[in-house]
Amino acid sequence: MFVDYSLIPDDAKVWIYPSSRKFYPNEVGEVEQKVKTFVENWKSNDEAFKASFQFLYNRFIILYADDITTPLKNTDIDTSVSFILNLQQEYNVELLDKMNVCFKQGEFVQYKELKDFKKLLKNKAVTAKTIIFDNLITTKHDFDNFWEVAIEDSWYSRFL
Structure with a gap:
């Protein structure tokens, strides 16, 4: 229901x-x-x-x-x-690829392949404070509290 x-x-x-x-x-x-x-x-x-x-x-x-x-x-x-x-x-969209990265750039949400995201980090186009979407979470509690977080507070921090 x-x-x-x-x-x-x-x-x-x-x-x-x-x-x-x-x-x-x-x-x-x-x-x-x-x-x-x-x-x-x-x-x-x-x-x-x-x-x-x-x-x-x-x-x-x-x-x-x-x-x-x-x-x-x-x-x-x-x-x-x-x-x-x-x-x-x-x-004509991709909805099931969880290894691509979604993050905020200003008011816009960006969607990048992981390898391209790593390049953005290396070139400082995104920083540890950039808001990222953790699309691997599995409970409503985690969604409400940890879906939109700074890169430094996510599992993506390993790429910093």
């Missing part, structure tokens, strides 16, 4: 899908509606199941699932990945 993000418990599972490009203004409403429809129908036969989503910076699709009261099965996760794969194909 779809619920507001605020009703999802802190220990809920989180999947973050960073897009290789910002969604265009004419795509945003459409993508949000498709994600909402997916979440509303995800495990719709289980009334105890709670899920939500956020669509942030016109670039990140975040899915939340309370899997404590209703454990997720591999088929449930496969269903969500299949949905994301369909979005990738439909909008």
Whole structure:
């Protein structure tokens, strides 16, 4: 059942899908509606199941699932990945590559391959204080507290 993000418990599972490009203004409403429809129908036969989503910076699709009261099965996760794969194909974006780096440059979110990001660090185009998105986190608590952090406070600090 779809619920507001605020009703999802802190220990809920989180999947973050960073897009290789910002969604265009004419795509945003459409993508949000498709994600909402997916979440509303995800495990719709289980009334105890709670899920939500956020669509942030016109670039990140975040899915939340309370899997404590209703454990997720591999088929449930496969269903969500299949949905994301369909979005990738439909909008010609990359959503599943977790090894690319997303970070803020001013008001803009940048998306770079790790090797290019390392070059930016070496050339001081980004610094230890640059805000980075840690798309590898797995719980709502970590998302709320550690998703947007300075490079120096993230696992990316090893590249400084």
